[in-house]
Amino acid sequence: MAEMVALELPGVGVAPGRRLPFLVDVGRRLVREKPLGLIGGLLVLMFVVMAVAAPVLTPYGPGQLGAGARLLGPSGAHLFGTDNLGRDVFSRVVRGAQVSMTIGVLAVVISTLISLAIGVLTGYFGGLFDMLFQRVVDGFMAFPALVFLIAVGAMFTNAQIPGLPTQGLFSTTVMSISIELGVLFGVGNSRVIRSATLSVVSSTYIEAARASGASHARLILVHVVPNVMPPVITLATLGLGGIILTESALEFLGLGVPPDQVTWGKMLSTEARAYMLQAPWLAIFPGLALSTAVFGFNMLGDALRDLLDPRLRRG
């Protein structure tokens, strides 16, 4: 008799160890229910592979002069043509993925930590602390994003973070741009985490945990944080797209990483604009790479939001 009751209640009869891990479950549903999200995911994967395997994939070095004649159109030897210095555009576009992905991932990690800290703490404690802190967030959000980045970016122009190289993929500039973007997106996103926290805090299981004598630290770390993960994952994925887009805007304005690094934004700015009528491929390919990467993250993020938000779940 007891067995029959257990079978009738959904979820009760399932042994806890048999339940699929959360992310595996989301992944499976992504494949089954969200074809567009899956395409986004595959695009993202493609760019990650491009960034990691860039040295293997590129026939020429990113700064190698005279890889071919100057301003050659796309051909078998040079898939995306060559630029005004005879550099191979394909090799440079593939290399461009490295800076975008590095800054994207670093900035998303920073922004996630910041938005979790601000959102969860203000949402959990509330009161005067929340009220004052939200005014700081207001002030922050009153800065237009690019204006904030340019002003703060100028602060770091000649600075050197101790222990970091002056050149390469983990240089001070790459790091400082990641931090700026991370702070910018983190503070903005904290509002979403805060409202998610508010709804978690008002639920009965938190009340039960509090009644059983759990400390603030335990309530926050064990009960609140895991339950605000769905918006965190969505914001991180959508944020990656936004961060890559914003970073390329900085590069376009000439305020980005040092000259030894190739980026899509930079390729679109100086070289492409001087030669764009004679050699439109100089603008098209980096622009396509940039747009496709951001498109991939946005599609994936969108699908994840649908999968993770119980209100939007169908059936």
Add this chain to the structure above:
Amino acid sequence: MTQYFVRRVMLAVPTVVLVIFATFLIVRLVPGDIVTIMMAERPYATQADKEALRKELGVDRPIPVQFVSYLGKVARGDLGDSFWTRRAVTAELRQRLPVTGQLGVFAIVLGLVIALPIGVLSAIRQDTVHDFIARSFAILALSVPSFFTATLLIVFPQKWFGWAPPLVYKGWDAGPIAHVYYFFFPALLLGVGLAGGVMRLTRTMMLEVLRQDYIRTAWAKGLRERSVIIQHATKNAFIPVLTVIGLQVSVVVSGSVIIESIFNIPGIGKYFVGAIFQRDYPSIQGVVLVLAIVIVFVNLLVDLAYAYLDPRIRFA
């Protein structure tokens, strides 16, 4: 409503003061001393010359003293003079703000004209091919940077048809047609970028509203689709879209920094980039301050309009 109004305005004041303080501090923390940069053009300048310039610009005083004196001036509507041109920042802003303002309003209007009808259509034809295309377009609009679309717009028509969008600024004095023609293309590029977000929100809100009881009642009364959608559904669905317009102002400002450099528009964005490269403290502070006030003010207006249109907000 009055109480709500007073509360909202009171909350906006500390935000603005905080912004003034933050800008002031950020600008001063920037390495690359203004005096050194200005003296770079005069290699024979002595230490005494530098001190004199420092005193003249007022940057020799301690930062707290500078801040209090700056705050006093701001309260009297004086944003100081540019370190380089010695022109009053307020005069520069008065000249440039309307240009960027026009671009922004034009862009938001174009954005709405594109986004609202497509968003509504996408919702009433949910999960059809139309909906699918509209949603993909929205995500695409959010993914393609304006400096890429601008480049494409400048290159391809010229290669194929020998036509290019105008890239030399035309003010009102060049005639209204030339003026609007000039502004149309940059505004369209900015507007398409905005349309993506607005379209998605419109669609979500429409879907939510269309499932409500009063819409079912409207259908049951035998009203035509046009009447149900336009008179009953859109009225409620568009209210949250208003909030997004408030948020878009900040997006437009960021976008104008880039679009103005591409299309040579003498607005705030172009001025700001120039001021940053020259370490022109008063100009940077002035621009950020005015932009922040505009953003806070527009959002305040949006909140108030929202509360006025939707009583549930002010009594919540």
